[in-house]
Amino acid sequence: MSKILPGTKTTRMELLALKNRMALAERGHKLLREKRDSLIMEFFNAIAEIKDAREKVNATLKDAYSALTQAKMIMGPSRVVEFAYASKMRADLTISTRSTMGVRVPVLSVDQENPALPYSLPDSSAKLDLMSSKFRDALRTITRLAEIESSVKRLALEIERTKRRVSALETVVIPRLDATVRFVKLALEEREREDFYRIKMVKERLRQKVPNS
Amino acid sequence: MVSDKIAVIGDRDTVIGFRMVGVSEGSMPKSPEETRRKLLEYFRNPRMGLILITERLASTVEDTIIELSQAPVPVILLIPDRLGSTGTHETVLKELIRRAVGVEINV
Numbered sequence: 001m002s003k004i005l006p007g008t009k010t011t012r013m014e015l016l017a018l019k020n021r022m023a024l025a026e027r028g029h030k031l032l033r034e035k036r037d038s039l040i041m042e043f044f045n046a047i048a049e050i051k052d053a054r055e056k057v058n059a060t061l062k063d064a065y066s067a068l069t070q071a072k073m074i075m076g077p078s079r080v081v082e083f084a085y086a087s088k089m090r091a092d093l094t095i096s097t098r099s100t101m102g103v104r105v106p107v108l109s110v111d112q113e114n115p116a117l118p119y120s121l122p123d124s125s126a127k128l129d130l131m132s133s134k135f136r137d138a139l140r141t142i143t144r145l146a147e148i149e150s151s152v153k154r155l156a157l158e159i160e161r162t163k164r165r166v167s168a169l170e171t172v173v174i175p176r177l178d179a180t181v182r183f184v185k186l187a188l189e190e191r192e193r194e195d196f197y198r199i200k201m202v203k204e205r206l207r208q209k210v211p212n213s
Numbered sequence: 214m215v216s217d218k219i220a221v222i223g224d225r226d227t228v229i230g231f232r233m234v235g236v237s238e239g240s241m242p243k244s245p246e247e248t249r250r251k252l253l254e255y256f257r258n259p260r261m262g263l264i265l266i267t268e269r270l271a272s273t274v275e276d277t278i279i280e281l282s283q284a285p286v287p288v289i290l291l292i293p294d295r296l297g298s299t300g301t302h303e304t305v306l307k308e309l310i311r312r313a314v315g316v317e318i319n320v
Contacts, residue, residue: 043314050306058298065295068230084233091235092216093262095286106285108263110219112235135234139219146263146290149306154285156310163314 005180010187018184022177029169036162038101043155046148053145060141064134071127083128088115091139103158108147112136217262217287220255222248226295227267236265245273252277252289261287267294268301275301279308 008014072080090113097104114136220238221231228239238255242248248270255264268291271278282289282305291302311317 054302058293061293062297064230065226068226069295081229084229087233087235089233089235091219093219095217095262095288104285106288108288111216131230132233135230139231139234139236142265142290142292143263146288149290150285150288152306153282153309156312156314159314 003176003179004183005176008180008184010184010191012188015181015184015188018177018181022174022181025169025174025177029166029174032162032166032169035101036159036166039103039155039159039162042100043152043159046152046155050145050148050152053141053148056141057138057145060134060138064131064138067127067131067134071125071131074125074127080128080131087132089113089132089136093143100155103154105151105154106147108143108150110139110143112139218258218260219263219265220261221265222251222255222270223265223267223292224269224294227265227292231265242270249274249277252281256281256284256287256289258287263287264289265292266290267292268299269294269296271305272299272301275305278305282309 008018068080075083092111092113094109094111096107098107099105218238219231219236220240221228221236222240222242225241228241232239238261240251242251248266252264252266252274255261264287266278266289271291278289278291291305293299307317
């Protein structure tokens with residue numbers, strides 16, 4: 001049995017107020033359910049994309065690592081390290097957010113600066129170029145994956161929050177309001193009946209006082 | 214939008230490869246404690262937007278990764294190292310999803 005809201009006056013005005021609150025709660029409940037369902041749909045869409053993005057990352061990284069190994073074999077590992085540290089390439093990450101159904105979902109983009117001569121050409125080899133380009137590709141696919149994974153996480157959290165609110169409305173707020181409405185209705189009806197009975201009693205007594213009316 | 218930094222935690226090849234294309238922050242920790250320390254250091258940096266960590270290293274500090282992944286920024290991403298993927302990324306993601314929506318989803 002749901003607890004009746006404490007301190008409710010059993011008046012008609014109170015009943016009206018309660019009915020309004022109830023309508024509001026039910027509308028909110030419906031909206032939240034819809035929100036939950038849309039979020040779940042977006043969530044599953046994102047999950048499908050993740051698999052694809054993850055495979056791309058694995059593939060590009062595999063190529064990148066193998067190019068790196070080849071460069072090390074040709075130029076020697078320490079030369080590769082030197083070039084890597086001296087490289088003038090830059091990767092600037094930009095994170096912004098967009099809103100899907102009230103959920104702030106991140107947007108990641110990486111701006112890769114590739115100056116015409118990131119390292120001294122005659123000392124390096126074609127393998128180094130290959131390695132650079134492969135790692136640049138890898139970084140791009142990685143950024144995309146990071147974006148999608150992050151969205152999935154945000155959506156999952158928001159779904160959980162929405163589910164909790166739906167549940168709270170269903171199991172606590174609405175039943176409580178419902179019980180309180182019924183309580184007030186009952187009290188009002190009881191009072192009407194009492195009043196009705198009292199009026200009857202008064203009429204009876206009046207009739208007895210004036211027997212010939 | 215202010216530009217954010219990327220950091221990579223991995224082995225020699227990983228750090229070098231990414232260093233070549235502009236990922237300036239990198240570390241090659243030798244123990245789980247060092248890994249955890251580096252992770253927290255990068256995490257606390259307000260300019261850090263993305264942290265890449267190899268799956269192999271991530272599996273040694275899985276609990277820390279799951280904890281830190283609750284925050285929206287910086288994004289923590291598990292990547293394979295030159296020996297290939299170990300599937301750890303799946304475990305971390307599944308766990309996060311399970312905590313949020315309460316059901317086990319495959320990938």
